[in-house]
Amino acid sequence: MFMQRAALTAARRAAVPVARRTFATSLVRCEAPKDKDVPAPQYKTLSEIRSRDDLFGPGAPVGTVPTDLNQSTGIERLEILGKVEGVDIFDMRPLDASRKGTVAEPILVRSAGEEQFAGCTGFPADSHNVIWVGMTRDRPVDRCSECGNVYKMDYVGPEDDGHGHHDHHGYEEPKTFADYVKPEYH
Ligand SMILES: [Zn+2]
Incomplete structure (x- = not known):
């Protein structure tokens, strides 16, 4: 019994330095570029973004593991640049739940x-x-079939560029009962 315990203790003692050495090695590898005084990569901040060509990362300094800020591109980069400055690019807040939406005062859904x-x-x-309630630009208001909550799309996208996106290849939305309600009932 005593022998077993002694062996265990010895094994534990032996294991600790090994573990420490492994950990220390990886730490050094991570810290190495800082020691060499590599300048931090320059990148465009949120206010400097003008077009999609600005949404490319500078890449990581040689010998380091790139971060998202180093290498992300496109809208992911825009989101990360926003987070750096505390701007919620995609407006991930939940919808207004302080009241029930009505036809006169619907809950606005930015799109x-x-x-x-x-x-x-x-x-x-x-x-x-x-x-799930669905809204389109052509039919921006929809109502929940369970509780009657009214939602309305608040379009915040780009202005129409005259290419006629509303009339894509002559596509027409399928009709619903709402299309046959007499105007005087609206
Ligand atoms: Zn509902």
């Missing part, structure tokens, strides 16, 4: 695209399972 879906959980929030 940068032609189509937007919003998940309704009722009012108060989480009072029913998620029901």
Whole structure:
């Protein structure tokens, strides 16, 4: 019994220096460029972004592991640059759940695209399972079929460039019952 315990203790003692050495080695490798005084890579900040060509990272200094800030591109880079300055690029906040949307005062859903879906959980929030309501630029208002909450798309995307995106290859949205409601009932 004593022998077993002694062997275990010895093994533990032997293991610790090995583990330490491994850890220290990787730490040195990570810190090495700083010691050599490599200048931090320059990149464009959020306010300097003018076009998609500005959304390329500078890459990582030789011998280092690149970070997202070093190497991300495109809209991912835009999001990261925003986070650096505390700007929520994609507006990830939940929708207004302080009231129930009505036809006169709908809950606004910001959208940068032609189509937007919003998940309704009722009012108060989480009072029913998620029901997805769909809005388009042509038909911006939709109502939850479970609780009647009214949502309206608040389009914040680019202005129309005259290419007629609304009339893509003659596509027409399928008609719904709403299309046959007499105007006097609206
Ligand atoms: Zn609902």
